[in-house]
Amino acid sequence: MAGTMRTIKMEIEYDGTGFSGWQRQSGALTTVQGAIEAALGRITQEKIGIIGAGRTDKGVHARGQVASFTTGSPMPLGRLIHSCNSLLPDTIRITAMRQAPESFHARFSATSRGYRYFLLERPSAIDSRFAGCSYGKPDVAAMNRLAAMLPGTRDFAAFSKEDSDQQSTICTVTEARWCRSGRYHVFRIKANRFLRSMVRFLVAGMIEAGMGRLEEEEFVGMLESCRRLPNLKPADAAGLFLWKVGYD
Amino acid sequence: MAGTMRTIKMEIEYDGTGFSGWQRQSGALTTVQGAIEAALGRITQEKIGIIGAGRTDKGVHARGQVASFTTGSPMPLGRLIHSCNSLLPDTIRITAMRQAPESFHARFSATSRGYRYFLLERPSAIDSRFAGCSYGKPDVAAMNRLAAMLPGTRDFAAFSKEDSDQQSTICTVTEARWCRSGRYHVFRIKANRFLRSMVRFLVAGMIEAGMGRLEEEEFVGMLESCRRLPNLKPADAAGLFLWKVGYD
Structure with a gap:
């Protein structure tokens, strides 16, 4: 029929x-x-x-x-x-x-994903529905020094939840930077693919460094050793948006 | 004690x-x-x-x-x-x-109130929590012609819900205009006082005019006659914010 x-x-x-x-x-x-x-x-x-x-x-x-x-x-x-x-x-x-086209597959045909993370310095009755919170003023320059290390093709295993579906932990990041937008600090990141909870772990690491609770060297160490410091928790999901998916 | x-x-x-x-x-x-x-x-x-x-x-x-x-x-x-x-x-x-000071009274000491109304042209899964919707592109110039008529001291009885607490329907509006902010049309209005649901009735009237469903003369007629057209409903509460209260 x-x-x-x-x-x-x-x-x-x-x-x-x-x-x-x-x-x-x-x-x-x-x-x-x-x-x-x-x-x-x-x-x-x-x-x-x-x-x-x-x-x-x-x-x-x-x-x-x-x-x-x-x-x-x-x-x-x-x-x-x-x-x-x-x-x-x-x-x-x-x-x-x-x-x-018949061959189109939203997941396999995608060539890039862009995420944005919205961060507030203090909680808000209105904005916290769509933002994480640093509970204080972070050092955004320090956060951007770490963000600048992310572009390139590397193993992000340290910044991922275990995921049995995951065959590889290598991702190619093409953009990663913090900028200011109104009352928010906004982290933009673009890559060919992302691991489970990867953006939230990266954001959490940068916030901890920006708030002076994590040495920049410790962040770099995680990236290089592919091992996450055990006390790093993913940043609040409320701040994260899947922003744009790119296709050729 | x-x-x-x-x-x-x-x-x-x-x-x-x-x-x-x-x-x-x-x-x-x-x-x-x-x-x-x-x-x-x-x-x-x-x-x-x-x-x-x-x-x-x-x-x-x-x-x-x-x-x-x-x-x-x-x-x-x-x-x-x-x-x-x-x-x-x-x-x-x-x-x-x-x-x-002991004499301070949040309501009686206030000399001005500012409200803002956020309007989207189409509903959004995210933004509609904090915005009304015109379901189409309104004529913002027409809306601003009506907004420009509001400043001054006048009787806003047509744009108010009946309220037994209300002793007078005269308000002095000092600012009223629509402007664009990102994906929103934003109406800013400031007055010494507001009647019950007044901003939402004014916004509803301007949206109806902006969408071509109400003649500008009909809006002016309501203002001058102090009688509301019976089919005018207040705009969606989700778009309205009490923005700022002024004290001398």
Whole structure:
């Protein structure tokens, strides 16, 4: 009964606060992938599996997540977006859908991912939903000296949670810097790929150094030895956004 | 047992999303005033009543609410802020406390209030928590023509909810304009006082005009006749912030 199969590329924005991350899980946990698959399934009456470009952790947000799926439904994409958004919670919005070549795969076709981390110097009733906090004024110049060491192709094993799915811990970082934007310090990082919790571990290390609680040499030591200092915890997920996914 | 009474002026920031407005209410409703009074009462072991400069509606936020109270507690103010914030939900933060003259009254001593309304052209999973939405591109020049008519001393009865506490509907507006800030259209308005829901009715009228659904003459007609067109609903509370309260 289904027409020709189409491959659809979609862009998604979400407030990750209330979700147990991107990835569908069995049981009662609410995930972004699970919510979108349920909405698409209800509209198309097919069993839809979507592939996300980045598997964001619990509490991490996205401005520009990209996902792909195939469907036999002939529904015009404008109507599909509209129907999907009306079924989804307000904290997830599909912002675009377009037809892609059959070979398109949101994860494998992606050539770069950009993340941004928003940091406040003190907690805020309003801004803390979408920011981490340093509880004091960090030395941003010191943080930027460490950020400047990240670009290049290197082993980031020290800045990653163990992940059985992970075949390699080598990433090529092409941009990493802190800048000021209004009341936030913003860390921008771009790479071909990221390891599990990698941005949050890097940010945590730079904040600790910026607050004078970690020597710059200790940060460099982790990077070179591929071993994380045991007391380094990942920075608060609330500050992290998957910002943009690049395709050739 | 209590020491000398002190009058304290405090500044408060809150995310109004989960609160039934500023004003304490009987029953199970959670209000910002009620939450702060409960925290102060627990710390000082006194029955504390606080006076807010602006009684924000359900769902309205504040960056710079001001409130005053008197206490016999000799606790240093830095410690009082810290204790209070540790008891309050994360969506309310006391940002400053200082001792004020005995005659200080957060509401009656205030000489100006500034509000800001944040408007998006389309809904966002992230930004809609703190913004209203026009669902399309409004004519900002038209909105600014109407905004330019507001400054001065006039009767704003047309742009107000009935309020039995209200003795007069005359307000002196000293600033009213729309400007662009990133992805938002921002309306700034400053006046000596505001009527109940006044900013949200004014914003709703300007958005309707900006979207071509209300003639500019109809807006002017409401202002001059002091009668609101019956189909004008107040703009979404999520976009409104009590921004700053001025004292001489």
